[in-house]
Amino acid sequence: MLALFTRDLKLAFRSGGGFGLALAFFLIVVMFVPFGVGSDLTLLARIAPGILWIGALLACLLSLDRIFQLDHEDGTLDVLATSPLPLSGITAAKATAHWVTTGLPLTLAAIPLGYLLNLPEPAYIWLFASLAIGTPALSFIGAFGAAVTVGIKRGGLLLSLLVLPLYIPTLIFGAVSVTKSVDGLNPLPSLILLAGLTLFSVVLMPFASALALKANLN
């Protein structure tokens, strides 16, 4: 499982593109917001938590199809499926690798991007915390969507349609916790619910993904 995890990490870093793409996408989305709504700093500060969360979520979505697609095409996935490792373990390892290469950099990048959007001072720590806690859920839920659509040619758009509704609770809890900290309210309750959601996804989604993979590999 560890070997698979490090292999996925190496592939993501070395094959170029895949790793930096999500970050570049995140930067562009955040850059586009002032173009769309104007550069009024108070307005930007108001909508910054939502924009940062939606941007990170979309950037995460962008790289989901890489989790299984390439391995499915060259047959690696079939080899992995016949290995002694359970399928749920494989999906967990791959989702974790996806988080390290996507969720973690996005979390770190969100801080300077928050500054660009004039995010108020007290919100930074909560932005960082909510993204650090919430992005694993995005990766594990996304891996399920990727597992469902792995056999479909040009399934990218379908993947978004399937995964985005599943992201709604994560987005709500994550964005609400940052917004509350901006408004001077207590962001802890939504952060705790977000943590619960992440734990739930990390524990249970690999099994659902494994079921979907099994159906696709037969």
Added chain:
Amino acid sequence: MSFWEYANPVKFMGLSGRLIPVLSVLTALCLAVGILWGFFGTPDDYKQGSTVKIIFLHVPSAMIAINAWIMMMITSLVWLIRRHHVSALAAKAAAPIGLTMTLIALGTGAIWGKPMWGTYWAWDPRLTSFMILAVFYLGYIALWNAIEDTDVAADLTSILCMVGSVFALLSRYAVNFWNQGLHQGASLSLDKEEHVDNAFYFPLLVCIAGFVLLFVILVLIRTRTEIRLRRAASLQARNT
């Protein structure tokens, strides 16, 4: 005689063929009585005027919209556990009906909302969770259409339905957390704590019965169509 006998497509076709005419008459009766009674036999509300009568379409369609998903959840589970094809096809057949009911509920709500709340749409938890429900239906239907192999499609959509149910429920309560409501409380309840007046209650019950029956016969008809499609496809495969 066990319930599972009707997992056999031949038996299912036989029974549903006999049931549909009877149920159709009952449905037409319930809907005609319920809607006519509701629209013309009930008084205007003292505050809402005659707009209150949209309740006879809004509440039943919203109930079916939610319960159609629950029915899909159960039939998907039956497919995953017992692998009865009729069950998977029934889930497939119910999805577009559920989506339509969701849209009817949203549409009638918007028509009522304009004169009453002064807006067609508000980001109220109930309205929002219905929009989310519609998106879940869309994803489910799109997945059925995207996969060629019918067994794989049934597997994957069933799994999606299970996972989607959990997340739809989570979203339902997450939106409560996110925004305060404008929508009134439940119109119906079993313990009569919170309730519409009897003048509206009885025609509403007839309407709900009509909608449930309508849902049942639509699902039966669509499942029969799916079974016939399968048969036609297998005949075609045999001939070539």
